[in-house]
Amino acid sequence: MLPIRELLLGASYPNSLAAVLDLAAISLRTYQPQWSGFLTAPEQEECLNRLNQLIELTVISNGGFPQAERRRLRLERFEHFTSDPASNQQTPQELPEQMPPAEQFKLLEISGNFLFDPAEAIDFRQALQADGLGVAELGDVLVRGDRGALAVVSPLAAIALIGKPIQVRTVLCAVAETGWERLPSQMPKPKQITSVEASLRLDAVASAGFAISRNRMAELIRSGKVRIDWKVITNPSRELKPEERVQLEGRGELKLESAMLTKRDRWRLSMLRNF
Structure with missing residues (x-):
């Protein structure tokens, strides 16, 4: 039996998580794979993080193409998973995305x-x-x-x-x-980016990371197109902290890996962009 109450404790998206947990219970009971509805990126992230605690369950996300943000989760008993993640040292969620099954997409x-x-x-x-x-x-x-x-x-x-x-x-x-x-067929590619900026303001860091002018980035932030760890931020002057992730609609994700103050009181930034 799934520890439903424990898995739901403190959830940011309890309704979505509860629906996925119901499907997980069905899959474990019937030995048949189950598909969730389309989930937002933060809903997926929470579901995957919580379901990773269940060693008997395999969860794979698929949105129809590699860069998709809204995705469905496929839940299946681990022993019935058709690929062997141990053979390539990848978790099921990290396995290369295949063509979407016609019966689901x-x-x-x-x-x-x-x-x-x-x-x-x-x-x-x-x-x-x-x-x-x-x-x-x-x-x-x-x-x-x-x-x-x-x-x-x-x-x-x-x-x-x-x-x-x-x-x-x-x-x-x-x-x-x-x-x-x-649809786009290429897999998302991570890119390491370094930059020196006068501050850790969101508009400054995101402008450097996404290669967009600072004025344009400020406009995108104010219009609600930019998120930090999946929460919409509308204040361009909001300061970023290391390990925070910036999501820009249609342009992927930027992670601030480190920020070091230079002798001239500027910030040397190391960022990782996935797009």
Whole structure:
């Protein structure tokens, strides 16, 4: 029996964690793999950290493509896991992501002319949810300039949406299934970055780490596009501490590994960026 109460103690996302724990219990009882709904990055992180305590369970995340932020968790009894993580010294969560199983993921193309009314990912997401799509059925949405967007969804959501017009902002769009080759295929690549900055302000450090002008970074922070350890931060002057991670929507994650004060009272920074 799972120690549900202990695993939920102090959880930041208790509802999401409880739902995943219910699936874990089913998998352990029936010996059948179970898939969660789509989870946000911080929800996934908490679930993985808590479920890692269960040695009899294997948990793998998949979002349809390597850079996906919203992902589903596959839960399975460890002895039924088809790959051997010990053979390559990787935990199941770190195994290379395979093509998403067709019975669990579908890729939709949402086509429309957005030349005169540009839309962002949040506009497509809101339109899909307004059309009845549950948040757990919707993965990442990638905007394709003025032509529309690609959306990763569950198979049930795909059945409900394919061939049905939806309105995004002022644009009426067509929805059709498309091939996975349309999505990014490369694995995220870590990059070591060093910089010398006058302060540890969020806008200064993130500007150096993401290679974006400081003014633009300040705008992104104020608009809620930047998070620290998955919490939205809107104050550009907020100082970073070593080991904190900065997430920028659509640009990956930046970790401040160390900050050393130089003789000229500037900060020598060592950062790791994953994108």
